[in-house]
Amino acid sequence: MWSKSFAGMRKHNLIRNLKGDSWRRWICSEPPRKRFAALWGNGDYGRLGLSSLESQWSPVVCSAFENQSLKAIACGGAHTLFLTETGRVYATGLNDFGQLGIQKNTSYALEPLEVSGLGKEILQISAGYYHSSAITVDGELYMWGKNSNGQLGLGKKAAKVIPVPAKVECLSGIFIKLAALGSEHSVAVTDGGRVLSWGEGGSGRLGHGQESSILGFLRSTSEYTPRLIKKLEGVKVKTAAAGLLHSACIDENGCVFIFGERAVDKMVFQDRNNATTPSLVSKLPYSEDVSCGGYHTCIVTSGGELYSWGSNDNGCLGIGSTYVFNSPEKVQGPFSESTVYKVSCGWKHTAAISEGNVFTWGWGGSHGTFSDDGHSSGGQLGHGNDVDYIQPNMVNFGKNVKALEVSCGFNHTGAILEYV
Helix, strand or coil: CCCHHHHHCCCCCCCCCCCHHHHHHHHHCCCCCCEEEEEEECCHHHCCCCCCCCCEEEEEECHHHCCCCEEEEEECCCEEEEEECCCCEEEEEECCCCCCCCCCCCCEEEEEEECCCCCCCEEEEEECCCEEEEEECCCCEEEEEECCCCCCCCCCCCCCEEEEEEECHHHCCCCEEEEEECCCEEEEEECCCCEEEEECCHHHCCCCCCCECCCCCECCCCEEEEEECHHHCCCCEEEEEECCCCEEEEECCCCEEEECHHHHCCCCECCCCCCCCCEEECCCCCEEEEEECCCEEEEEECCCCEEEEECCHHHCCCCCCCCCEEEEEECCHHHHCCCEEEEEECCCEEEEEECCEEEEEECCCCCCCCCCCCCCCCCCCCCCCCCCEEEEEECCCCCCEEEEEEEECCCEEEEEEEEC
16 A cells, blocks of 8 residues: 555645746746655565565555655665665665665664765666665766675775775776676676676676686686676677676667576577677567566567566566576567566566556565565565566556656565656
8 A cells, every 4th residue: 555655745736926938938848747766575674765674565655755856766685775866875774784885884774864975966876685886977886885706896905895885996987877786796888888797707697708727727706896798899788787697788789698607508599609708699679678687587679578588486587387488488468568668677576667557577475475464575566465476467556657667676676656
C-alpha cells in the first residue's frame, strides 16, 4: 500500500497575477514535473530508506525527498543510492564497508543521508554489492566502500575499506561517462567509447583473459587500477553492465559482447574465443540497453524487444518456465504487444519499464508464501507477496504515474516515477 505521503506529493497549480508577456510565458511553459522514488522488497539495514527495517511487498514512496526531485536510483547488495536533479547523492542501508560514503560512523542508515565530499554536480551513480560510485559533470570518477580486491581502482596500496568518496586519480584527464559495478569488480566507459575494468577478475569477469607468469603459474586475477580491455580496442562502446561473475557491453553498432566463464558457458558465439575475454553474442537485433544479474543477462533492442538468457532460477528470465537458456530468448508475455524501454537485473529477479509501467519477475522471496509478520526477506517483485513469477507482471503504482528509471538490488527494487 502507498504511504500517506504519496497522495500529498501531487503537484499543485499555483495561480499568480501575471500580465502581458509574463502571462503568456507562464501558460506556454510546462512546469518541470517532480520526480520521486518508490522502493519495495527486503527492508533489512534500512536499504529502502523508509526509516524502518520492515520489508515491503508493495511499492512505498521514500518521503525523505518530499522537497527534492530525483533523477536516478541505484540499488546495491543491501544499500541504495539516490541522485537528485541538482546533482547531489544520498545513500541509505548497510554501511559495514563504508558503501554509503557518509562521514557518520554507523553500521547502517534507516533513511537517505547525503554522501560526503562530492563537491561537484554528479551525473551518474552506480551501486555494487559492497561498493559505490559517482561520476561528476566533468567526467571524474569517485568510488567508495569495500576495496578488498581493488574494485575501487585506487591502487594496490589503498586501504581495504574507503568510507568516503575518493577520486580515481589514475583516470585524471580521461572523461568517464558511465560506470557499472558488480559484486567485487567495476567496469567503466569513456566518452570515446573505450572500456576499462578492475577489481576481482575471477571467472574472467574483467575481460582481460588468463595470463601466466614467467614460471607458468596464473597471476593474481585482481586488477587494482583501471585497465583497458584489449580485446575491445577499436570497438566504440556506448554502454556496459556488471553482474556477479560476468560483464557485458554494447557497441555503437548495437552488438553485444559478454565476458565471464559462468555466463559464457555453453553459449553460442559468432567467434570462438576464450570466455575470459569479450565474445560477440550471435543472433541478436541491434541492442540499446544491457543488464547483468547473478547468473543471467538481459538486453533491450532498438525496436523495444527484450531478450534474456543464462540461469533461470525462480523464473528470472521471464520466459514462462524455469528452463535454462544458453542463447538469447525473446521475452513475450505483456511485451508481445508493447515495447520495453529499460531493464535491470538483480541476483535472481528482473525488472523492466514498458510504456511507463514497471514489470517484475523471478525470485519473489525466501519462503515462497506471503508473510504477515513483516519479517520476510522477500517482496522485491512488488506484487503484494513474496512468491515467484515466471513471467513479467505489472507493478501497481496507481493512476497517472509514469516510471522513468528502475533498479534491482540483491533482493530489493527501486524506481523513479513522475506524475503525468
